[in-house]
Amino acid sequence: DVKVTQSSRYLVKRTGEKVFLECVQDMDHENMFWYRQDPGLGLRLIYFSYDVKMKEKGDIPEGYSVSREKKERFSLILESASTNQTSMYLCASSLTGQVAYEQYFGPGTRLTVT
Amino acid sequence: AQKVTQAQTEISVVEKEDVTLDCVYETRDTTYYLFWYKQPPSGELVFLIRRNSFDEQNEISGRYSWNFQKSTSSFNFTITASQVVDSAVYFCALRLGGTGGYQKVTFGTGTKLQVIP
Numbered sequence: 001d002v003k004v005t006q007s008s009r010y011l012v013k014r015t016g017e018k019v020f021l022e023c024v025q026d027m028d029h030e031n032m033f034w035y036r037q038d039p040g041l042g043l044r045l046i047y048f049s050y051d052v053k054m055k056e057k058g059d060i061p062e063g064y065s066v067s068r069e070k071k072e073r074f075s076l077i078l079e080s081a082s083t084n085q086t087s088m089y090l091c092a093s094s095l096t097g098q099v100a101y102e103q104y105f106g107p108g109t110r111l112t113v114t
Numbered sequence: 115a116q117k118v119t120q121a122q123t124e125i126s127v128v129e130k131e132d133v134t135l136d137c138v139y140e141t142r143d144t145t146y147y148l149f150w151y152k153q154p155p156s157g158e159l160v161f162l163i164r165r166n167s168f169d170e171q172n173e174i175s176g177r178y179s180w181n182f183q184k185s186t187s188s189f190n191f192t193i194t195a196s197q198v199v200d201s202a203v204y205f206c207a208l209r210l211g212g213t214g215g216y217q218k219v220t221f222g223t224g225t226k227l228q229v230i231p
Contacts, residue, residue: 009157040123042205042223058218090159100147100209100217102161 003027004106006091012112019078021109023091030096032074033103034058034066037088046089049074050096081113116141118208120222127196128230135191135225137206143167145211148182148189153203153224165189167211196229203227 007022025032031050035043045058047066055066063085067075074093078085088110092103117140127133139148150162163173165182173180177194193200206222 040223043221045218088157090157092159100164100166100211102149102164103159103219104161105151105159108157 004091004093004104006106006109008109009107010110012114013081014114015082017081019081019111021076021089023074023106024072025093025104026072027093027104028071029093031094032068033092034074034076035090035092036060037090043090046076083113085111086113087111116208116210116220118206118220118222120206120225122225124226124228126228126230129198130195132192132194133196133227135204135227137189137191137222139187139189139208141208141210143210147209147211149207149209150180150191151205151207153205159205198229198231201227201229
């Protein structure tokens with residue numbers, strides 16, 4: 001059974017703190033993604049990684065960075081959390097290839113920045 | 115630029131009713147893929163279906179069916195005889211074809227379906 005896990009379901013942080021969100025997949029997928037989900041806005045891509053140590057900016061990378069040191073793990077970092085980063089964060093992974101493979105999602109981390 | 119529109123923000127139906135979730139997309143590319151995902155209250159999006167732009171054949175899977183019409187740029191999703199377990203947010207998504215580099219997936223804003231017992 002395929003699995004994407006995220007380190008926390010709920011997280012509360014203070015403004016200015018450095019925040020780490022961890023994502024692990026056990027499917028040997030090349031691609032990993034971080035999305036942010038807000039009401040009325042759907043899913044917006046923050047960063048994408050297609051290989052170890054490789055990353056690409058998505059639609060809203062400002063205020064975020066990522067790290068992929070191992071194939072199965074993709075971390076999202078908020079260098080200095082702000083209240084407008086309060087949101088649901090979703091990690092996903094997929095195969096790569098000629099076909100557009102579906103993405104497998106984790107359960108999400110609901111982050112509140114106070 | 116690519117775009118996905120799910121005009122229905124929220125829909126409520128009584129159990130056993132049929133319901134159709136609309137999805138309209140925009141792209142200038144001729145090769146693309148369309149997806150539907152379900153997000154139950156637990157939060158984890160679950161893949162339902164993928165369609166490529168060269169396959170307009172409608173698909174049925176149990177109580178679920180999908181109607182892909184390139185002429186109207188729509189990929190609608192119908193649930194027949196809805197059940198309470200169908201209550202979720204449903205997302206339509208579009209990805210362009212091609213293998214060069216990353217092909218972005220654009221998600222719609224989602225339709226929240228509530229099935230009332």
